[in-house]
Amino acid sequence: MYTCGPTVYSYAHIGNLRAYIAADMLRRVLEYNGLKVKQVINITDVGHLTSNADTGEDKVEQEAKKEYKTAKQITKFYADQFIKDIKALNIKSPVKFAWASKYIKEQITLIRRLERKGYTYTTSDGVYFDTAKFKGYGRLGKISSGKARIAHSLGKKRETDFALWKFSAKGEKRQQEWLSPWGVATGPGKRPLARRGFPGWHIECSAISTTELGQPFDIHTGGIDHVLIHHNDEIAQSEAAYGKPLANFWIHNEFLLVDDKKMAKSVRNFYTLADVVKLGYDQMAFRYLAIAGQYRNKLHFSKAALEGAQNSLDKLRGVFNEKTKGGKVAQAYKKKFLSAINDDLNLPRALSVVWDLVRSDRTLADKQATLLDFDRVLGLGLMGVKPLKIPSEIAKLARRREIARRAGDWRLADKIRIQIAKAGFAVDDTNRGPKLRKK
Numbered sequence: 001m002y003t004c005g006p007t008v009y010s011y012a013h014i015g016n017l018r019a020y021i022a023a024d025m026l027r028r029v030l031e032y033n034g035l036k037v038k039q040v041i042n043i044t045d046v047g048h049l050t051s052n053a054d055t056g057e058d059k060v061e062q063e064a065k066k067e068y069k070t071a072k073q074i075t076k077f078y079a080d081q082f083i084k085d086i087k088a089l090n091i092k093s094p095v096k097f098a099w100a101s102k103y104i105k106e107q108i109t110l111i112r113r114l115e116r117k118g119y120t121y122t123t124s125d126g127v128y129f130d131t132a133k134f135k136g137y138g139r140l141g142k143i144s145s146g147k148a149r150i151a152h153s154l155g156k157k158r159e160t161d162f163a164l165w166k167f168s169a170k171g172e173k174r175q176q177e178w179l180s181p182w183g184v185a186t187g188p189g190k191r192p193l194a195r196r197g198f199p200g201w202h203i204e205c206s207a208i209s210t211t212e213l214g215q216p217f218d219i220h221t222g223g224i225d226h227v228l229i230h231h232n233d234e235i236a237q238s239e240a241a242y243g244k245p246l247a248n249f250w251i252h253n254e255f256l257l258v259d260d261k262k263m264a265k266s267v268r269n270f271y272t273l274a275d276v277v278k279l280g281y282d283q284m285a286f287r288y289l290a291i292a293g294q295y296r297n298k299l300h301f302s303k304a305a306l307e308g309a310q311n312s313l314d315k316l317r318g319v320f321n322e323k324t325k326g327g328k329v330a331q332a333y334k335k336k337f338l339s340a341i342n343d344d345l346n347l348p349r350a351l352s353v354v355w356d357l358v359r360s361d362r363t364l365a366d367k368q369a370t371l372l373d374f375d376r377v378l379g380l381g382l383m384g385v386k387p388l389k390i391p392s393e394i395a396k397l398a399r400r401r402e403i404a405r406r407a408g409d410w411r412l413a414d415k416i417r418i419q420i421a422k423a424g425f426a427v428d429d430t431n432r433g434p435k436l437r438k439k
């Protein structure tokens with residue numbers, strides 16, 4: 001399974017993270033069914049330009065200039081942040097995070113193969129894929145060719161053609177560039193000068209996925225916005241080169257929306273996982289929110305939705321407040337859960353099975369055992385929930401403190417807080433009211 005990864009020039013927003021949660025859900029469902037999954041996620045550290053039309057600046061180089069850092073410092077920092085985010089969301093790690101810049105040789109080999117087969121042409125700014133030569137271009141998502149792009153890059157024959165390799169511009173000081181077999185002839189009959197350059201954005205996914213997983217591999221995932229250009233281009237390159245499908249199945253998640261608009265960096269309507277925490281919610285509440293919608297549907301993000309997700313998560317965690325032994329997985333519920341997740345990952349229906357179970361008259365031990373089994377798919381980290389024992393006198397003190405606070409009696413509130421602290425507990429005033437925890 002190959003999952004298109006992030007371009008590491010800034011923090012991932014939770015819309016991006018929805019894409020990785022969706023892929024994780026698919027992986028977990030397959031594993032729950034007894035299959036083994038080998039997943040690769042790429043890290044785009046070079047070649048992703050600011051415009052989808054193969055023009056503009058390299059996003060990483062641009063950010064490096066802005067932050068007065070090297071490209072390597074930028075990509076390492078944001079890749080680390082990304083990996084932290086996916087760990088916090090309990091997204092399973094792939095066997096490999098494959099960095100685009102580590103596969104330059106494979107990308108050049110693939111482009112040369114396309115060149116030999118007559119699928120490319122060279123302009124003054126790069127080597128392009130000639131989409132007119134590839135029968136059925138735009139097959140994925142039934143995109144009609146010719147409509148996929150908005151602007152022409154220098155010398156491109158048609159809108160849908162795309163860069164396989166870009167030459168570093170004259171005088172451009174790129175930090176990440178490599179010698180390539182391609183260049184521009186300096187005069188009639190002269191051999192082209194080898195020029196420095198860098199791969200186009202799409203070629204990395206074709207080269208990495210087939211190097212690591214073979215061709216065809218089973219499943220390719222990504223966000224819905226990748227269908228139009230990125231994935232159709234991956235298909236064109238790989239199929240033209242090897243005459244066989246790139247992937248057997250393509251699975252795309254719909255967008256996370258804010259106020260009915262796609263969450264996007266360019267619109268500046270985005271939240272990061274750190275923002276979720278600043279709002280007073282658990283990172284895992286976002287995971288709950290994300291899995292409560294089916295991947296094919298748009299999902300609305302709002303504070304109210306996050307609040308609902310947090311409440312649901314707290315209730316599920318609450319089932320584990322008491323320790324039990326010897327519980328058995330409730331088979332009737334498991335059957336229903338399995339049929340829901342195997343029905344095109346119908347997680348909303350699977351979660352309704354979860355709540356039916358929680359409200360049922362099964363023993364607490366059975367509920368816990370069943371939820372832990374389901375959590376292999378849900379990934380909410382229920383296994384790690386530690387029973388929190390709050391002595392009744394501490395709970396009473398916390399209630400008294402809250403009454404004092406609401407009445408504006410800060411002195412009394414503070415006195416009670418100290419009393420609570422002396423007993424080994426801390427009280428946090430969150431957006432969602434006071435919360436007790438062990439110090």
Ligand code: AMP
Nearest residue numbers: 006007015016018019222223255256263
């Ligand atoms: P990028 O880092 O821009 O390449 O995006 C990483 C992943 O996030 C891709 O699979 C995108 O399709 C996906 N994506 C971007 N924005 C959203 C969104 N608002 N909701 C869901 N997925 C998104």
Ligand code: ZN
Nearest residue numbers: 004005205230
């Ligand atoms: Zn990709």
